[in-house]
Amino acid sequence: MSETVRRRGLTGYILLIPAIIWLALFFLVPFYSLIATSLFNKGGSDFRGYTMVYEWSNYTDALKNYWPQLVRSLVYGGIATLLCLIIGYVLAYAIAFKAGPFKNLMLVLVIAPFFTSFLVRTLSWKLILADDGWVVNSLQFVHILGPNGHLLYTPFAVVMGLTYNFLPFMVLPLFASIDKIDYRLIEAANDLYANPIIGFWKVTWPLSLPGVISGTLLTFIPAVGDYINDQLLGSTRTRMIGNTIQSLFTQANDYPAAAALSVMLMVLIVAMVLVYVKRAGTEDLL
C-alpha cells in the first residue's frame, strides 16, 4: 500500500523533470542574465565588454528617461484591454447563448486570424487606416476627420491594432466561462423580479468573472509589452515601452538600460496583476 503510494509520488516528480529543465534553461538562466545585465556598468559596450558593478542608477536613469513610454504602454494596454472586454464580452455571450448550431463555426472564426501571421495582420491594418484608404476617406466625407486628418501613426491606430490583435485572447476565456453558465439561472433571475439588465449584473456577470479575469490578464500583459503594433501603426510620438527596449537592445546597444526597463516592466505588471486578482476576489468565485 505505502509502497505504491510512494512510487506514485515519485512518478509525479519524474514527470516534472522535463518541465523543470525547460524552465531552468529557458527562463531562470535568461532571467538571471537579464537582471545581471541591468546592473552592468554604463560605460560598457559590445566592443569593450561590460563589467558587473551593481550599477543601480541604471534603473533610476531608465525611469527618468523613459517614464513617458512606460506610462503610455500602460494606458494603451489598458484602453485596448477595456475595448477587448466590451467587444469580446458581447461576442462571447452571443456565441454561448445565441449562436445555436453555429457555435463551433463562430469559435473557429474567432481563432481564424491565427492562421495568418501576426505581422501580416498588423500590416493589413496599415492598409485599412492609410491616408487614402476607405476608412479615412469615409470619415473625411462625413467631416469626422478634417481634410488633412489621418489615422495612421496616431495613438488611435496603435490602440486599434492592439485591440484587434489581442481580441481572441479575451474572447476564448470569456466564452469558456459564459458557456458554463446554466441558462436556467438567468431565467430564475427573471422569474425573481430581476429585469434583464439587473439579471445580467446580479447573475451573469458574477458567474463570468473567472473568464473576465483570465481574459483581461491574457490581453493586458502582452498588450503592454507589445512593440509590433506601435512599430507598424505608430510614430515616434506613440512609442511604447516594448519599442524602447527593442531599440535600446538592437540599435543603441545600451544593454543595461534595456535590461533595467525590462525588469521594471515585469515587476510592475506582476504587482498590478496581484493587486487586480486580489481585488477581483478570485478565491471567492465558486
Add this chain to the structure above:
Amino acid sequence: MSHLAETETASPSDGETPTGGLELRELTKEFGAFTAVDRLDLDVPSGSFFALLGPSGCGKTTTLRMVAGLETPTSGTIRLGGKDITYEKPYRRPVNTVFQNYALFPHLDIFENVAFGPRRRRADGVDAEVHRMLELVELTSQTRKRPAQLSGGQQQRVALARALINKPELLLLDEPLGALDLKLRRQMQIELKRIQTEVGITFIHVTHDQEEAMTMADTIAVMNAGVIEQMGAPDELYENPRTTFVANFLGQSNLIEGTIASQGAEMTTVDMHGITVSVLRGRAHTESGQGWVGIRPEKVLIGDVGEALDAPGNTIPGGVVTDVSFVGVSTQYLVKMPWGQELQVFEQNTGRRRLFRVGDQVELSWRPEYAFLLDHEQDASAGAQLDDE
C-alpha cells in the same frame, strides 16, 4: 385521443367567471411544425394544489413556462386573478417558479438566494422575512453556506423558500422532486403539502409521477400530446377514468374488448366475449358499438371454480393462473382468459383466502359499480408504461 373529456370539467371559453385563480384559454404553443400545447383550456381555482400530470413531452412544462412568462404563447390567453398576463414580462408577473434542478445561484449563499426576489422588489424588512422563510423550511443553520454545500433535499427547500418569500399569487413547481431519491421524495411530498396548507398560495405542480400527483394535489389534470385528457380529484380520476390514456397512466387497468348490448336508465350492458357485464351509466363513456370494459386489478376478485364470490355481477369462468407474484401486502396474479387475454388481479393478503398457484383453474368477478366503459376508438395501450421513465 379525445377532446371531449376536457370540456366537461374545465369550463368552456365563454365562461368569464373571475375565479381569482389562473385561467388559460385556447392556449397554444408551436415550436416550428411541432405543437407542444394545443388549444388548452384550464381553470385553476385560487388556493388549490393543482397537479399537471403527464408523460415527458406532453406539453406540461411548456404550459408552465408560458404561465411563468419564460415562453411566449403562439396564441391564446393567460389570465391571473382576472388580469391578462399573456404577454407580461416574467419579472412583472406575481408568479414564482421552483425549477426542476432548483436553479439556485451558485455564487450567492443561502440567505442571499432567498433574499434575491425581495431585494429586486426593494421590499422592507428583507432580513427578518428571509429568516422567517428559512425557519419555515427548517434551514436556519445553513444561511451562510453555498448551494453546492447542501444536500439535494436542502437545495430543494431553499428553492421553495426563494420562491415563496415573494408571496406570489401562483407558485409553479416544475418536477421539483425529480432529482431526489425515493425516501426523501416521500418526505418532501408531505412537507410541500404542509407548507401549501400553511401559506395558502395556489400551487401548480408539474410532474410525470402519478403517485406524487395523487398524494399531493387536490385536483389533477392529466395531459397528453398537448391536450388535457381529464381533470378532477385524484380519487375521481382513478376510479372513473374517461380515456384509455388516463386508465393506464394513472395506476393500472384491465381493458377488455366488448360490444354494447343495451342501454338502460341506470346500467349499460356489454357483451364481453360472450359474457354479459354491466357498467353504471355514469361510468360508461361511449354510447354504442364496441367499447373497452375497464376494471382496476384490485377490484377483480379471484376464486376457485364454482366458489361463490362477493359480487352480484357475473362470474367469468375459464381462467388459468399464469403468473403469481407475492408482494407481501398483496399478491399479484396474471390470469389467462378463454379469449386469450391476460388479466391482472391484485388480492390483499388478508389471510382469509388461499393463494393460487400457476396453472390453477380460476373464476373472476367484480362488482359492476367498479367497472367503466371506454371508447373503442382509443388505443388500449395508450399511457401504459409511460409513468416511470
